[in-house]
Amino acid sequence: MFNPRLTKTLSDYPFSRLNALIADLAPPAHLSLINMSVGEPQGALPEFARKILANETAGWSKYPPNQGVPELNAAIVEWLNRRYRLPPGLLDPACHVIPTAGSKEGVYVISTIATPQEKGGGKPVTMLPNPFYQAYLGAVVLSGAEPVFVNADATNGFLPDFDKIEEAIWKRTAIVYLCSPANPQGAMADMGYLQRLIALCRKHDAVAALDECYAEIYTGTPPIGGLEAALAMDETDGRDPFRNVVVFHSLSKRSDAAGIRSGFMAGDPRLVALMLRWKTYGGTQIPFAVQKASAALWSEETHPVATRSRYRANFKVAEQILHNRFGYFTPGGGFFLWLDVGDGEAATRKLWGEAHVKVLPGAYLARDTGRANPAQRYIRVALVQDEKTTREALGRLASVL
Numbered sequence: 001m002f003n004p005r006l007t008k009t010l011s012d013y014p015f016s017r018l019n020a021l022i023a024d025l026a027p028p029a030h031l032s033l034i035n036m037s038v039g040e041p042q043g044a045l046p047e048f049a050r051k052i053l054a055n056e057t058a059g060w061s062k063y064p065p066n067q068g069v070p071e072l073n074a075a076i077v078e079w080l081n082r083r084y085r086l087p088p089g090l091l092d093p094a095c096h097v098i099p100t101a102g103s104k105e106g107v108y109v110i111s112t113i114a115t116p117q118e119k120g121g122g123k124p125v126t127m128l129p130n131p132f133y134q135a136y137l138g139a140v141v142l143s144g145a146e147p148v149f150v151n152a153d154a155t156n157g158f159l160p161d162f163d164k165i166e167e168a169i170w171k172r173t174a175i176v177y178l179c180s181p182a183n184p185q186g187a188m189a190d191m192g193y194l195q196r197l198i199a200l201c202r203k204h205d206a207v208a209a210l211d212e213c214y215a216e217i218y219t220g221t222p223p224i225g226g227l228e229a230a231l232a233m234d235e236t237d238g239r240d241p242f243r244n245v246v247v248f249h250s251l252s253k254r255s256d257a258a259g260i261r262s263g264f265m266a267g268d269p270r271l272v273a274l275m276l277r278w279k280t281y282g283g284t285q286i287p288f289a290v291q292k293a294s295a296a297l298w299s300e301e302t303h304p305v306a307t308r309s310r311y312r313a314n315f316k317v318a319e320q321i322l323h324n325r326f327g328y329f330t331p332g333g334g335f336f337l338w339l340d341v342g343d344g345e346a347a348t349r350k351l352w353g354e355a356h357v358k359v360l361p362g363a364y365l366a367r368d369t370g371r372a373n374p375a376q377r378y379i380r381v382a383l384v385q386d387e388k389t390t391r392e393a394l395g396r397l398a399s400v401l
Protein backbone atom coordinates (compact mmCIF):
# COMPACT_ATOMS: atom_id res chain seq x y z
CA MET A 1 0.00 0.00 0.00
CA PHE A 2 2.77 2.46 0.84
CA ASN A 3 5.84 3.29 -1.24
CA PRO A 4 8.14 0.23 -1.04
CA ARG A 5 11.13 2.34 -2.06
CA LEU A 6 10.79 4.02 1.34
CA THR A 7 9.53 1.11 3.40
CA LYS A 8 12.01 -1.46 2.02
CA THR A 9 14.88 0.02 0.01
CA LEU A 10 15.51 2.98 2.33
CA SER A 11 14.73 1.34 5.62
CA ASP A 12 18.17 1.38 7.23
CA TYR A 13 19.35 4.93 7.94
CA PRO A 14 22.83 4.83 9.55
CA PHE A 15 21.81 6.39 12.86
CA SER A 16 18.98 3.89 13.44
CA ARG A 17 21.45 1.09 12.73
CA LEU A 18 23.93 2.66 15.14
CA ASN A 19 21.34 2.87 17.92
CA ALA A 20 20.39 -0.77 17.34
CA LEU A 21 24.06 -1.82 17.34
CA ILE A 22 24.73 -0.41 20.81
CA ALA A 23 21.26 -0.85 22.36
CA ASP A 24 22.25 -3.80 24.58
CA LEU A 25 25.30 -2.10 26.09
CA ALA A 26 25.47 -0.10 29.32
CA PRO A 27 28.11 2.61 28.95
CA PRO A 28 30.27 3.39 32.01
CA ALA A 29 28.25 5.81 34.16
CA HIS A 30 31.33 7.50 35.65
CA LEU A 31 32.31 8.81 32.20
CA SER A 32 30.35 11.59 30.51
CA LEU A 33 28.77 10.86 27.13
CA ILE A 34 30.75 12.29 24.19
CA ASN A 35 28.91 12.14 20.90
CA MET A 36 31.24 12.10 17.89
CA SER A 37 28.82 10.29 15.59
CA VAL A 38 26.96 13.27 14.13
CA GLY A 39 28.58 15.94 11.95
CA GLU A 40 26.74 18.81 13.56
CA PRO A 41 28.88 21.93 14.09
CA GLN A 42 28.80 23.08 17.71
CA GLY A 43 29.87 26.72 17.28
CA ALA A 44 27.50 29.67 17.64
CA LEU A 45 25.80 31.44 14.76
CA PRO A 46 27.60 34.84 14.41
CA GLU A 47 25.97 37.62 16.43
CA PHE A 48 25.29 39.87 13.40
CA ALA A 49 23.23 37.11 11.77
CA ARG A 50 21.27 36.48 14.96
CA LYS A 51 20.39 40.18 15.09
CA ILE A 52 19.11 40.12 11.51
CA LEU A 53 16.99 37.03 12.24
CA ALA A 54 15.51 38.75 15.30
CA ASN A 55 14.84 42.09 13.60
CA GLU A 56 13.58 41.08 10.15
CA THR A 57 9.99 40.56 11.23
CA ALA A 58 8.19 42.35 8.36
CA GLY A 59 8.37 39.32 6.09
CA TRP A 60 6.78 36.78 8.40
CA SER A 61 3.32 37.26 6.93
CA LYS A 62 4.40 37.19 3.27
CA TYR A 63 5.37 34.42 0.86
CA PRO A 64 9.09 34.75 0.10
CA PRO A 65 10.15 34.40 -3.56
CA ASN A 66 11.21 30.93 -4.70
CA GLN A 67 14.21 32.24 -6.62
CA GLY A 68 15.68 34.14 -3.66
CA VAL A 69 15.64 37.85 -2.88
CA PRO A 70 18.02 39.81 -5.17
CA GLU A 71 20.22 40.75 -2.19
CA LEU A 72 20.85 37.08 -1.38
CA ASN A 73 21.50 35.93 -4.94
CA ALA A 74 23.90 38.84 -5.44
CA ALA A 75 25.76 38.00 -2.20
CA ILE A 76 26.06 34.36 -3.29
CA VAL A 77 27.48 35.32 -6.69
CA GLU A 78 29.96 37.73 -5.09
CA TRP A 79 31.07 35.01 -2.70
CA LEU A 80 31.49 32.48 -5.54
CA ASN A 81 33.49 35.03 -7.54
CA ARG A 82 35.78 35.76 -4.56
CA ARG A 83 36.16 32.19 -3.39
CA TYR A 84 36.82 30.65 -6.82
CA ARG A 85 38.39 33.64 -8.61
CA LEU A 86 35.64 33.75 -11.24
CA PRO A 87 35.51 36.80 -13.51
CA PRO A 88 32.82 39.21 -12.26
CA GLY A 89 29.82 39.37 -14.55
CA LEU A 90 30.01 35.76 -15.72
CA LEU A 91 27.65 34.29 -13.13
CA ASP A 92 24.23 35.88 -13.38
CA PRO A 93 22.41 36.02 -10.00
CA ALA A 94 19.09 35.60 -11.81
CA CYS A 95 19.89 32.42 -13.72
CA HIS A 96 23.02 30.71 -12.36
CA VAL A 97 22.09 30.43 -8.65
CA ILE A 98 19.11 29.46 -6.56
CA PRO A 99 18.88 29.30 -2.76
CA THR A 100 18.01 25.94 -1.21
CA ALA A 101 17.09 24.78 2.28
CA GLY A 102 20.64 23.75 3.19
CA SER A 103 22.64 21.78 0.66
CA LYS A 104 20.53 18.74 1.54
CA GLU A 105 17.53 20.00 -0.40
CA GLY A 106 19.75 20.68 -3.42
CA VAL A 107 21.52 17.32 -3.49
CA TYR A 108 18.19 15.59 -3.06
CA VAL A 109 16.16 17.54 -5.60
CA ILE A 110 18.78 17.43 -8.36
CA SER A 111 17.81 13.80 -8.76
CA THR A 112 14.12 14.66 -9.15
CA ILE A 113 14.79 17.31 -11.77
CA ALA A 114 17.57 15.60 -13.76
CA THR A 115 16.50 11.95 -13.93
CA PRO A 116 14.70 11.12 -17.18
CA GLN A 117 12.30 8.19 -17.60
CA GLU A 118 14.91 6.38 -19.68
CA LYS A 119 18.52 6.97 -20.67
CA GLY A 120 20.68 5.22 -23.28
CA GLY A 121 17.95 2.68 -23.98
CA GLY A 122 17.48 1.57 -20.37
CA LYS A 123 16.84 2.51 -16.78
CA PRO A 124 18.73 5.70 -15.87
CA VAL A 125 21.77 5.27 -13.65
CA THR A 126 23.10 7.60 -10.98
CA MET A 127 26.64 7.04 -9.80
CA LEU A 128 27.57 7.80 -6.24
CA PRO A 129 30.75 7.56 -4.24
CA ASN A 130 30.89 4.68 -1.80
CA PRO A 131 30.78 5.59 1.14
CA PHE A 132 28.45 8.54 0.63
CA TYR A 133 26.11 11.08 2.23
CA GLN A 134 22.82 9.24 2.61
CA ALA A 135 20.57 11.88 1.01
CA TYR A 136 22.13 10.97 -2.38
CA LEU A 137 20.79 7.44 -2.14
CA GLY A 138 17.37 8.62 -0.98
CA ALA A 139 17.26 10.90 -3.99
CA VAL A 140 18.35 8.21 -6.44
CA VAL A 141 15.96 5.56 -5.16
CA LEU A 142 12.93 7.84 -4.94
CA SER A 143 13.49 9.26 -8.43
CA GLY A 144 13.48 5.73 -9.86
CA ALA A 145 17.11 5.60 -11.01
CA GLU A 146 19.50 2.70 -10.51
CA PRO A 147 22.30 3.52 -8.05
CA VAL A 148 25.81 2.49 -9.07
CA PHE A 149 28.21 2.66 -6.14
CA VAL A 150 31.78 3.57 -7.03
CA ASN A 151 34.23 2.78 -4.26
CA ALA A 152 36.30 5.56 -2.74
CA ASP A 153 38.92 3.83 -0.62
CA ALA A 154 42.58 4.01 0.36
CA THR A 155 43.63 2.56 -3.03
CA ASN A 156 42.31 5.57 -4.97
CA GLY A 157 42.97 8.30 -2.40
CA PHE A 158 39.29 8.11 -1.34
CA LEU A 159 38.10 9.56 -4.66
CA PRO A 160 35.97 7.30 -6.89
CA ASP A 161 37.45 6.23 -10.24
CA PHE A 162 34.52 7.26 -12.41
CA ASP A 163 36.72 6.99 -15.48
CA LYS A 164 37.03 3.23 -14.91
CA ILE A 165 33.28 2.73 -15.17
CA GLU A 166 32.33 0.85 -18.32
CA GLU A 167 30.85 2.67 -21.29
CA ALA A 168 27.55 0.74 -21.10
CA ILE A 169 26.92 2.19 -17.62
CA TRP A 170 28.02 5.67 -18.59
CA LYS A 171 25.56 5.62 -21.50
CA ARG A 172 22.69 5.20 -19.05
CA THR A 173 24.09 7.69 -16.53
CA ALA A 174 21.97 10.74 -15.76
CA ILE A 175 23.78 12.08 -12.67
CA VAL A 176 27.14 11.59 -10.95
CA TYR A 177 27.45 12.68 -7.33
CA LEU A 178 30.77 13.72 -5.92
CA CYS A 179 31.46 15.21 -2.51
CA SER A 180 34.63 17.30 -2.21
CA PRO A 181 35.88 17.74 0.44
CA ALA A 182 34.40 14.33 1.01
CA ASN A 183 32.22 13.22 3.86
CA PRO A 184 33.48 10.98 5.43
CA GLN A 185 37.14 10.85 4.33
CA GLY A 186 37.95 14.53 3.74
CA ALA A 187 39.56 13.85 0.33
CA MET A 188 39.66 16.82 -2.05
CA ALA A 189 39.34 16.54 -5.81
CA ASP A 190 41.99 18.52 -7.70
CA MET A 191 41.56 20.46 -10.93
CA GLY A 192 42.47 17.52 -13.19
CA TYR A 193 40.11 15.14 -11.41
CA LEU A 194 37.18 17.55 -11.61
CA GLN A 195 37.83 18.34 -15.25
CA ARG A 196 37.99 14.64 -16.19
CA LEU A 197 34.67 14.07 -14.42
CA ILE A 198 33.03 17.08 -16.07
CA ALA A 199 34.31 16.00 -19.50
CA LEU A 200 32.87 12.50 -18.98
CA CYS A 201 29.55 13.94 -17.87
CA ARG A 202 29.41 16.23 -20.91
CA LYS A 203 30.34 13.39 -23.24
CA HIS A 204 27.42 11.33 -21.92
CA ASP A 205 25.05 14.21 -21.31
CA ALA A 206 25.00 13.55 -17.58
CA VAL A 207 25.00 16.02 -14.70
CA ALA A 208 28.05 16.41 -12.45
CA ALA A 209 26.34 17.05 -9.10
CA LEU A 210 29.15 18.39 -6.92
CA ASP A 211 28.47 18.59 -3.22
CA GLU A 212 30.81 21.29 -1.91
CA CYS A 213 29.16 21.90 1.44
CA TYR A 214 32.55 21.44 3.21
CA ALA A 215 34.31 23.86 0.82
CA GLU A 216 35.08 26.34 3.60
CA ILE A 217 36.38 23.78 6.10
CA TYR A 218 39.95 22.92 5.12
CA THR A 219 43.21 22.32 6.90
CA GLY A 220 45.68 23.72 4.29
CA THR A 221 44.91 24.99 0.80
CA PRO A 222 41.28 25.79 -0.06
CA PRO A 223 39.69 23.05 -2.17
CA ILE A 224 39.12 23.65 -5.89
CA GLY A 225 35.49 24.06 -6.91
CA GLY A 226 33.48 22.62 -9.79
CA LEU A 227 32.64 26.00 -11.28
CA GLU A 228 36.28 27.11 -11.55
CA ALA A 229 37.20 23.70 -12.98
CA ALA A 230 34.45 23.96 -15.62
CA LEU A 231 35.45 27.49 -16.54
CA ALA A 232 39.12 26.57 -16.90
CA MET A 233 38.22 23.87 -19.46
CA ASP A 234 37.89 26.66 -21.98
CA GLU A 235 35.83 24.72 -24.48
CA THR A 236 32.73 26.81 -24.35
CA ASP A 237 32.35 27.83 -28.00
CA GLY A 238 29.55 30.17 -27.03
CA ARG A 239 27.70 27.71 -24.82
CA ASP A 240 27.27 28.22 -21.11
CA PRO A 241 30.63 27.47 -19.42
CA PHE A 242 28.85 25.73 -16.55
CA ARG A 243 26.76 23.37 -18.64
CA ASN A 244 26.24 19.89 -17.11
CA VAL A 245 27.71 21.10 -13.81
CA VAL A 246 25.98 22.11 -10.59
CA VAL A 247 27.57 22.76 -7.21
CA PHE A 248 25.87 22.72 -3.82
CA HIS A 249 26.91 24.94 -0.94
CA SER A 250 25.72 25.60 2.57
CA LEU A 251 26.00 27.92 5.53
CA SER A 252 25.64 24.99 7.94
CA LYS A 253 29.37 24.36 8.20
CA ARG A 254 30.79 27.71 7.07
CA SER A 255 28.75 29.72 9.57
CA ASP A 256 27.72 27.19 12.24
CA ALA A 257 24.21 27.71 10.90
CA ALA A 258 22.73 24.23 10.44
CA GLY A 259 19.49 25.36 12.10
CA ILE A 260 18.60 28.11 9.64
CA ARG A 261 18.64 25.67 6.68
CA SER A 262 20.34 27.84 4.13
CA GLY A 263 22.37 26.85 1.10
CA PHE A 264 22.28 27.17 -2.65
CA MET A 265 22.73 25.43 -5.96
CA ALA A 266 24.76 27.13 -8.70
CA GLY A 267 25.79 26.25 -12.22
CA ASP A 268 24.01 25.08 -15.38
CA PRO A 269 21.16 27.59 -15.94
CA ARG A 270 18.92 24.85 -17.40
CA LEU A 271 19.07 23.01 -14.07
CA VAL A 272 18.66 26.20 -12.04
CA ALA A 273 15.49 26.89 -14.04
CA LEU A 274 14.21 23.37 -13.37
CA MET A 275 14.99 23.70 -9.67
CA LEU A 276 12.92 26.88 -9.67
CA ARG A 277 10.08 25.09 -11.46
CA TRP A 278 10.25 22.27 -8.91
CA LYS A 279 10.12 24.84 -6.12
CA THR A 280 7.04 26.48 -7.61
CA TYR A 281 5.27 23.11 -7.63
CA GLY A 282 6.41 21.53 -4.42
CA GLY A 283 9.36 23.17 -2.71
CA THR A 284 9.51 25.38 0.33
CA GLN A 285 10.69 28.95 0.06
CA ILE A 286 13.39 30.20 2.40
CA PRO A 287 11.91 32.69 4.93
CA PHE A 288 12.76 36.36 4.31
CA ALA A 289 14.66 36.74 7.58
CA VAL A 290 16.81 33.70 6.75
CA GLN A 291 17.49 35.03 3.27
CA LYS A 292 18.60 38.40 4.69
CA ALA A 293 20.79 36.81 7.34
CA SER A 294 22.24 34.48 4.71
CA ALA A 295 23.14 37.40 2.44
CA ALA A 296 25.06 38.93 5.36
CA LEU A 297 26.79 35.64 6.19
CA TRP A 298 27.97 34.99 2.61
CA SER A 299 29.32 38.56 2.55
CA GLU A 300 31.38 38.25 5.74
CA GLU A 301 34.80 36.61 5.58
CA THR A 302 36.21 36.76 9.11
CA HIS A 303 33.94 34.26 10.87
CA PRO A 304 34.88 31.31 8.61
CA VAL A 305 38.54 31.96 9.45
CA ALA A 306 37.73 31.48 13.14
CA THR A 307 35.70 28.37 12.32
CA ARG A 308 38.60 26.83 10.42
CA SER A 309 41.04 27.48 13.24
CA ARG A 310 38.71 25.66 15.65
CA TYR A 311 38.76 22.55 13.46
CA ARG A 312 42.50 22.86 12.86
CA ALA A 313 43.08 22.88 16.63
CA ASN A 314 41.03 19.68 16.90
CA PHE A 315 43.03 18.02 14.12
CA LYS A 316 46.26 18.98 15.95
CA VAL A 317 44.97 17.18 19.01
CA ALA A 318 44.04 14.18 16.87
CA GLU A 319 47.48 14.15 15.28
CA GLN A 320 49.18 14.20 18.71
CA ILE A 321 47.07 11.36 20.09
CA LEU A 322 46.55 9.14 17.04
CA HIS A 323 49.39 9.92 14.61
CA ASN A 324 50.80 6.41 14.38
CA ARG A 325 47.59 4.46 14.81
CA PHE A 326 44.54 3.42 12.77
CA GLY A 327 46.11 4.63 9.50
CA TYR A 328 45.73 8.16 10.85
CA PHE A 329 45.82 11.03 8.35
CA THR A 330 44.77 14.65 8.69
CA PRO A 331 42.27 15.17 5.89
CA GLY A 332 42.49 18.05 3.42
CA GLY A 333 38.99 19.20 4.27
CA GLY A 334 35.86 18.58 6.30
CA PHE A 335 35.81 17.78 10.00
CA PHE A 336 35.83 13.99 10.18
CA LEU A 337 38.43 11.42 11.12
CA TRP A 338 38.25 8.26 9.06
CA LEU A 339 40.01 5.64 11.11
CA ASP A 340 40.95 2.12 10.02
CA VAL A 341 40.18 0.17 13.18
CA GLY A 342 39.96 -3.27 11.55
CA ASP A 343 36.26 -3.81 12.30
CA GLY A 344 34.18 -0.64 12.48
CA GLU A 345 31.16 -2.18 14.21
CA ALA A 346 33.22 -3.94 16.88
CA ALA A 347 35.18 -0.74 17.58
CA THR A 348 31.97 1.28 17.82
CA ARG A 349 30.55 -1.15 20.40
CA LYS A 350 33.78 -1.13 22.39
CA LEU A 351 33.92 2.68 22.42
CA TRP A 352 30.36 2.92 23.62
CA GLY A 353 30.54 0.07 26.11
CA GLU A 354 33.91 0.97 27.62
CA ALA A 355 34.44 4.70 26.98
CA HIS A 356 30.94 6.25 26.58
CA VAL A 357 32.04 7.67 23.22
CA LYS A 358 29.64 7.44 20.30
CA VAL A 359 31.06 7.09 16.77
CA LEU A 360 29.64 5.71 13.53
CA PRO A 361 30.73 2.47 11.84
CA GLY A 362 32.00 3.36 8.37
CA ALA A 363 30.08 0.46 6.84
CA TYR A 364 26.79 2.18 7.61
CA LEU A 365 27.72 4.94 5.17
CA ALA A 366 28.45 2.53 2.32
CA ARG A 367 26.89 -0.34 0.38
CA ASP A 368 28.43 -3.69 -0.47
CA THR A 369 29.96 -3.79 -3.92
CA GLY A 370 30.84 -7.27 -5.12
CA ARG A 371 31.27 -9.18 -1.92
CA ALA A 372 32.63 -6.47 0.32
CA ASN A 373 31.72 -3.23 2.00
CA PRO A 374 34.63 -0.85 1.30
CA ALA A 375 34.16 0.94 4.63
CA GLN A 376 33.82 -2.11 6.87
CA ARG A 377 37.20 -1.54 8.58
CA TYR A 378 36.50 2.12 9.41
CA ILE A 379 34.83 4.35 11.94
CA ARG A 380 33.85 7.97 11.31
CA VAL A 381 34.63 10.37 14.14
CA ALA A 382 33.19 13.89 13.88
CA LEU A 383 35.62 16.42 15.38
CA VAL A 384 32.90 18.97 16.08
CA GLN A 385 33.26 19.28 19.86
CA ASP A 386 35.49 21.86 21.55
CA GLU A 387 39.20 21.17 21.87
CA LYS A 388 39.05 19.95 25.49
CA THR A 389 36.21 17.52 24.79
CA THR A 390 37.97 16.33 21.64
CA ARG A 391 41.14 15.63 23.64
CA GLU A 392 39.17 13.71 26.24
CA ALA A 393 37.28 11.67 23.61
CA LEU A 394 40.33 10.76 21.56
CA GLY A 395 42.29 9.92 24.71
CA ARG A 396 39.56 7.45 25.67
CA LEU A 397 39.48 6.10 22.11
CA ALA A 398 43.23 5.54 22.06
CA SER A 399 43.14 3.72 25.39
CA VAL A 400 40.29 1.29 24.66
CA LEU A 401 40.93 0.40 21.01
Ligand SMILES: Cc1ncc(COP(=O)(O)O)c(C=O)c1O
Nearest residue numbers: 039102103104133183213250252
Ligand atom coordinates in the same frame (compact mmCIF):
# COMPACT_ATOMS: atom_id res chain seq x y z
C1 LIG B 1 28.17 15.59 2.48
C2 LIG B 1 27.02 16.37 2.96
N1 LIG B 1 26.23 16.97 2.07
C3 LIG B 1 25.16 17.69 2.46
C4 LIG B 1 24.85 17.83 3.80
C5 LIG B 1 23.64 18.63 4.16
O1 LIG B 1 23.90 19.66 5.02
P1 LIG B 1 23.06 21.01 5.01
O2 LIG B 1 21.73 20.71 4.39
O3 LIG B 1 22.97 21.40 6.41
O4 LIG B 1 23.83 21.96 4.16
C6 LIG B 1 25.65 17.23 4.77
C7 LIG B 1 25.32 17.36 6.20
O5 LIG B 1 25.98 16.93 7.07
C8 LIG B 1 26.77 16.48 4.33
O6 LIG B 1 27.60 15.89 5.20
